[in-house]
C-alpha cells in the first residue's frame with residue numbers, strides 16, 4: 152500500500168470517532184517549534200570561552216561538532232531539511248557573529264552582531280527566538296542578575312537590555328514575534344543564610360531591564376525558573392514562585408522547562424493553570440533523567456501529555472521551544488529526533504476526540520474515559536504522520552537517518 156492509501160484508510164478509521172485527519176494535518180502544519188541552536192555545538196557559542204558553566208553540562212564527545220557560524224548554519228539546514236513544517240530557530244547571545252578582528256563583551260552587543268542570523272532566517276522564512284546568555288562567562292561565577300557585586304549586576308542588566316533591543320530587531324526584520332527568555336544560573340550549593348536579598352536584587356534587575364521601552368506585541372519576554380543545578384543544589388534565586396509572581400505582576404510570560412521541577416511534578420499539569428491567569432505561556436520541552444534536565448525529547452508519555460495540553464488549551468497561547476543538549480550522539484540526529492517527536496506528539500493530540508473525551512469526563516463516565524484513552528493509543532497515528540511527511544517532502548519513518556549518515560561521512564568526519 153502507498154502512503155496515500157494508508158492515509159485514506161486511517162482517515163476512515165478516525166472519521167468513525169469524529170476526528171478529521173485533514174484538519175489535524177492542516178493545524179500541525181501551522182505550528183512552529185523553536186529549534187535550539189545550542190544542540191549543534193554543546194552550548195559552546197562563538198566567543199571562544201570554552202567551558203560551559205551555570206550548573207548545566209553537555210556530556211559526550213561525538214565527532215563533528217560545529218565550531219563556526221558557517222558550520223552551525225549548515226547543520227541547522229541539514230536538520231531542518233528532515234523536519235516537516237516551517238519553524239523558528241532559538242539563539243543565545245553567545246552566538247553573536249563578529250567581523251574579523253572585532254569582538255565585544257556581552258554588555259556591548261548590538262543588533263548588527265546578529266545580522267547574519269537574520270539573513271539566514273529571512274532566506275528560509277524562519278522566525279528567531281532569543282536568550283541573554285548569563286553563564287559561561289568570567290562575570291557569571293558568583294551570580295549574575297542577583298549578584299551582590301554592583302558592577303557585575305550592572306553588567307548583566309546592561310546585557311539584558313541589549314538583548315531586548317536585539318529581540319525587537321529580530322521581530323522587526325522578520326515580521327515574526329520574538330520570545331526572549333531569561334534564565335540565570337544564580338544559586339547556592341549549600342544552605343544559604345539569606346534567601347531574600349538575592350531575590351530582591353534579581354527583582355530589581357529585572358525591573359531595570361524591563362524599563363527599556365520595547366514593543367510588547369513583538370517581543371514576548373519570558374522568565375524561566377529552575378529547582379536546582381549542578382553545584383547549585385540547595386537554592387536557586389530564580390525559583391518557580393519567584394518567577395510566577397514576577398511574571399503575573401509585570402505582565403510578562405513564564406517559561407516552563409519540564410526538566411526544572413521535582414521528579415513527580417509535571418509541566419503537563421501546569422499549562423492549564425498558567426493560561427487561566429496569563430494570555431500565553433512559553434515552554435522548553437526537554438526530557439529530565441535523574442540529575443540531568445536536558446536529554447533528547449522522545450515520544451514518551453509526558454511529551455504526549457504536554458502536547459495534549461497545548462492542543463486543548465489553544466496552540467496560539469503556547470510558545471513552544473526545545474531545550475536539550477546531547478554530545479554523545481550525532482547532534483543533527485538529536486535535533487531531528489526531538490523535533491519530529493514533538494510534532495508526532497502534537498499530531499497524536501490533534502487526532503484525539505478531545506471534546507468527546509471531555510464530555511465523558513463531565514458525565515462522570517470515568518471507566519469509559521480510561522478505556523477510550525487506552526484504545527486510542529493504538530489508532531493509526533503513524534499512517535497520518537507518514538502522510539504529513541510526504542506532503543512536506545521530507546523522508547518518512549526512519550528513512551531520514553540515511554541522510555544524516557551521508558552528511559556525517561561527507562561533512563562531519565572532515566571537521
Ligand code: RNT
Pocket residue numbers: 189194207282334375377408435444474
Ligand atoms: C538551563 C535552562 C536554560 C538553558 C539554555 C541553554 O537549565 O534550561 O534554558 O538550557 O538557555
Ligand code: ZN
Pocket residue numbers: 334375408435474
Ligand atoms: Zn530551559
